[in-house]
Amino acid sequence: MKLSELKENQMARVVKIDNSLKSLKKRLSDLGFVKGEEIEIKRIAPLGDPIEISLKGYSLSLRKKEAEKIEVEKI
């Protein structure tokens, strides 16, 4: 499933990042979205977008549009 489909407080593991946007893929993996990484949806912004993700011991916010490119599996 896609990262954007997860709900608040759900945990997931990164499977892969969509290849269609090379520069975005590179940035996301630099930021720590690498295969097998365990992440948590901490919260969704009051207006429904963006979302806050906790990974590698820090918090990152990204829009659903970008989160759609990240394939995850629930854990």
Add this chain to the structure above:
Amino acid sequence: MDSTNLERNLYLTLLLMEMEKPMVIALNMFDEFEKSGYKIDLDKFRKYLGVDVVPTVATKDKGLKELIDKAIKVAKSKKQYRKMEYRLLFDKFIENEIDGLVEKLKKEELPNKYPLRWLAIKLIEKDEYVIQILKKEIGKDISPLAKEHIMAIEERFDDDTETILTEARYGIINGILKDVLKKPKNYNIPFTEKLDKIVTNKYLGLPIFFALMYIVFKLTFDGSGPFIDWVDGFINGYIGKYVGLAFSSAPHWIKSLVIDGIIGGVGLVLSFVPLMMFIYFFLALLEESGYMSRAAFVLDKIMHSIGLNGKSFIPMILGFGCNVPAIYATRALENEKDRKLTAVLVPFMSCGARLPIYALFTSVFFVKYQASIVLLMYVLGIIVAIGVGLLLKNTKPFETAKSPLLLELPPYRIPSAKMLFSSTWIRTRSFLKKAGSIILLAMVVLWAVINLPSGSSPDNSYLAKAAKTVAPIFAPTGFDRWQTVASILPGVIAKESVVGALGQTLGVEEKSEKEKASFIEDSREQILGLTRAVIDSFKNMFGSLTPGVFEIESISNSTFSQKIKSVFTPLSAFSYMVFMLLFIPCIVTLAAIKQEFGWGLMFFEIGLLTVIPYIVSTVIYQGGRLLGFH
């Protein structure tokens, strides 16, 4: 690096180490690191990295001396100066491919400032930037050399090389940290968690943001107001008066150039200093505490719809007080295109200095609806900003729609006073230095246009002559009398001067008090004035609830009002107000844009802020006439 977030911070360190430059690592915020229960084996850590590591606490000056000493030592040891031994190797298969490419690169003539292993890695990662730079430097594209190695790695690991190497780096980092770092059992930060639950709450998030913005807005503009008035009085009333006396025997035009042009210009620049200091202080507070990122998180959806991101909201709001600090506040935005678009839209926010114009015209023509008309101006500015944002967001130089929001939400921290004040001072100083000179120059040029030839009456100056020539162009907007056209240019100096300029071109005499000169008494008055400013500033900040910027002073000069009625109709007055709302706010705003973004964007802004007000005023005047207004 931030020691409380080693895994993420080491990634950049690793990239830097691949460049084989000598380095010393500062493990900053080490106090927080220890307090939250982390333990690190520094000796082992140093051995892994092959680099010296110094724990520091920058806010408390801890470890800084040791850090600097070690950095000097490393820089001086000649052996290591150009190259650092790199110890953190990738997987054997990848290293073999890198070595293979390095052998090929050895045969090429390459600038020896780049380590070959690093070049090989970048080529394997298909790094566009490095490939382009090399092409420029050696006049040849060497990226095909890497092709075979890229294919070998991609086949083996079934992904693209960029991702494989990134994953491999994080793998190396995890390996090291597993061995040297002991994490506390519960390593999330409870205070940040709790505060975020409130601050980004579904129902409270937006109200909290608006409440905080309101407080910052009020404290900034009301707190700095009395100091601005004092600086203005000190330079123009006090310094200007005595310089004027010193020049009393000089020709009139020299005296006017010195007092109105130069001292006026210096006064204009300096009068912004209190405002800049207040705004920079509060911006630093918002940034350093960590709230700025939350504001962006909460508001992103709204701002994204016009091509901006959540952080653009803050400059926009500040723009209602004054556009100048708002332009500088765009520094909070990371993405250059977001910054530019925000800066372009800021001037449409109706600043406090435009109020006297609205006050004058509404009190002459729209007494009954004064408040509604003024409110309408603010709304109109916002609507035009949204329109221009929508138009520009898909154009090449701004293209913000495509840039992703990847925003780190750092833990909340209490900023140190030292940090806040030094940030305030550094930014204010840079405003004085960089914007100051441009403003001064422009002031002298504008002075010449408005006041020359010397001794001429208001309808004989170069400005009046030019206005008479240009006036027909303004026919569609309804205010095409030369007097009204001539009042536009002084508005570029500062919007406050428009009312005075109209008074001058319409021949309204200003009441001038007889000046008595007593240097000692005046000096004492200035010092007393400064003390009063401090008291008033506190009173303003904490004494009342509404921001003073929005107070409208009514103009009750009946001859002035008669003269205004002789050159404006209600409809053309409204059209003129709209023009002034959308026109170049002032030369200080332009100087700020030049300082932050360069000449190109400044001229673009001048064009935009001339064409748009002309079009909108024309539409309003012509539309109004069709609807039967006059």
